[in-house]
Amino acid sequence: MRRVSVLGATGSIGESTFDLLRDGTHQVVALTGGRNVARLAEQARALRAEVAVIAEEALLPDLRAALEGSGVEAAAGPQAVIEAASRPADWVMSAIVGAAGLAPGMAALGQGATLALANKESLVTAGPLILSHAKAHGARILPVDSEHSAIFQALAGEDTRALTRIILTASGGALRDWPLERLASAKLKDALAHPNWSMGQRITIDSASMFNKALEVIEAKEFFAVRPDQIEVVIHPQSIVHSAVEFHDGAIMAHMGAPDMRHAIGYALNWPERGPLPVARLDFATLGQLTFRAPEPGRYPALRLAHEVMAAGGMAGAVFNAAKEIALDLFIAERIGFLQMAEIVEATLSRLSGTSDFHEAPQGLEQVLAMDHLARKAAHQIAAQRGL
Ligand SMILES: NC(=O)C1=CN([C@@H]2O[C@H](COP(=O)(O)OP(=O)(O)OC[C@H]3O[C@@H](n4cnc5c(N)ncnc54)[C@H](OP(=O)(O)O)[C@@H]3O)[C@@H](O)[C@H]2O)C=CC1
Numbered sequence: 001m002r003r004v005s006v007l008g009a010t011g012s013i014g015e016s017t018f019d020l021l022r023d024g025t026h027q028v029v030a031l032t033g034g035r036n037v038a039r040l041a042e043q044a045r046a047l048r049a050e051v052a053v054i055a056e057e058a059l060l061p062d063l064r065a066a067l068e069g070s071g072v073e074a075a076a077g078p079q080a081v082i083e084a085a086s087r088p089a090d091w092v093m094s095a096i097v098g099a100a101g102l103a104p105g106m107a108a109l110g111q112g113a114t115l116a117l118a119n120k121e122s123l124v125t126a127g128p129l130i131l132s133h134a135k136a137h138g139a140r141i142l143p144v145d146s147e148h149s150a151i152f153q154a155l156a157g158e159d160t161r162a163l164t165r166i167i168l169t170a171s172g173g174a175l176r177d178w179p180l181e182r183l184a185s186a187k188l189k190d191a192l193a194h195p196n197w198s199m200g201q202r203i204t205i206d207s208a209s210m211f212n213k214a215l216e217v218i219e220a221k222e223f224f225a226v227r228p229d230q231i232e233v234v235i236h237p238q239s240i241v242h243s244a245v246e247f248h249d250g251a252i253m254a255h256m257g258a259p260d261m262r263h264a265i266g267y268a269l270n271w272p273e274r275g276p277l278p279v280a281r282l283d284f285a286t287l288g289q290l291t292f293r294a295p296e297p298g299r300y301p302a303l304r305l306a307h308e309v310m311a312a313g314g315m316a317g318a319v320f321n322a323a324k325e326i327a328l329d330l331f332i333a334e335r336i337g338f339l340q341m342a343e344i345v346e347a348t349l350s351r352l353s354g355t356s357d358f359h360e361a362p363q364g365l366e367q368v369l370a371m372d373h374l375a376r377k378a379a380h381q382i383a384a385q386r387g388l
């Protein structure tokens with residue numbers, strides 16, 4: 001039996017992964033959660049995991065109590081999450097949200113596991129580092145973000161030298177049809193009303209601001225080793241075409257399916273085979289229209305910032321992501337408006353672009369984490385200076 005672990009098991013991706021593991025065909029090594037002790041313990045009991053780890057250190061007594069009599073080992077704290085990721089496993093799902101997923105993902109690669117990468121922040125903050133770490137340890141990364149899984153599937157068996165363009169689809173998020181002048185007044189509940197996907201709170205808001213797509217453009221550049229000008233973002237409100245690739249003969253291969261992350265998770269879990277999955281089937285006869293349009297320039301500053309980040313290189317991605325995480329926290333706390341998220345990210349990039357490390361390729365994880373810390377501090381200061 002293949003040994004598998006799930007980092008971020010209690011989240012949206014974690015639950016979909018749990019659903020696919022429930023048939024008992026895998027041996028579950030470690031499950032990790034952030035704060036949701038009750039759900040983590042339930043999952044660990046159901047899957048007979050070896051160990052369950054909660055990231056919040058103070059919750060260890062609660063986790064121990066919840067696991068009593070189950071035979072599942074309990075641990076807590078960020079270091080314990082990293083240790084869980086380091087336990088020998090064949091396949092590890094990386095589904096912690098944010099830069100907090102970077103070190104555990106690196107640990108999983110360090111023990112040679114195949115990393116099913118949902119945590120897009122890893123490639124944004126430390127793309128070259130994580131890819132070289134995987135290579136050095138003979139470990140494989142399989143993309144799980146739906147667009148990147150689609151691209152990966154469309155490229156299967158192809159000569160990547162023939163790849164000319166990546167067409168990255170975006171739903172446009174909850175506010176895609178709002179008049180531009182109303183966006184400043186968008187509230188948390190508005191941004192959370194995603195038209196197609198059921199996802200965690202943070203990525204759902206990022207979808208509305210297109211910060212999600214900005215992260216994905218950088219993720220695609222890193223993972224597929226293409227130039228930024230080869231990546232085109234197109235709004236596809238139905239979220240049926242999950243992305244496409246174009247080859248130099250003009251042929252386009254697209255991946256389609258119902259908006260259900262079990263497609264991409266299952267593909268990574270069964271790879272290199274294609275196993276049956278419990279997902280809805282598309283019926284072309286009743287599908288209706290599939291529509292596509294270019295994102296309006298000026299409406300999505302996040303996409304412009306992503307291109308500035310890619311042009312800057314070095315640790316700009318780490319700064320971009322960290323500042324975005326802080327701006328998102330402030331929006332969730334209803335301390336800043338929807339459009340102020342991009343303003344804070346832009347101001348943080350501008351402030352830190354003057355530091356010596358900003359343009360340097362990081363040599364190790366510590367350097368990335370130090371830059372991430374600096375960017376969070378700067379973003380907080382910028383918000384405070386603006387009275388937010
Ligand atoms: N949801 C989706 O459909 C998609 C998600 N992704 C990416 O996958 C990742 C996960 O997204 P999603 O599942 O939506 O997120 P959720 O917020 O639903 O889940 C996040 C998971 O991470 C845990 N967690 C949060 N903070 C920490 C921390 N500091 N240390 C350790 N664990 C932590 C949470 O624990 P707890 O809940 O117990 O506090 C939870 O298990 C993100 O990077 C996202 O961008 C990519 C494509 C699609």
Ligand SMILES: CC(=O)[C@@H](O)[C@H](O)COP(=O)(O)O
Nearest residue numbers: 145146170171172173207212
């Ligand atoms: C399901 C998935 O991969 C998300 O990242 C998705 O892309 C969100 O949808 P949009 O960002 O396109 O709204």
Ligand SMILES: [Mn+2]
Nearest residue numbers: 145146147216
């Ligand atoms: Mn995606």
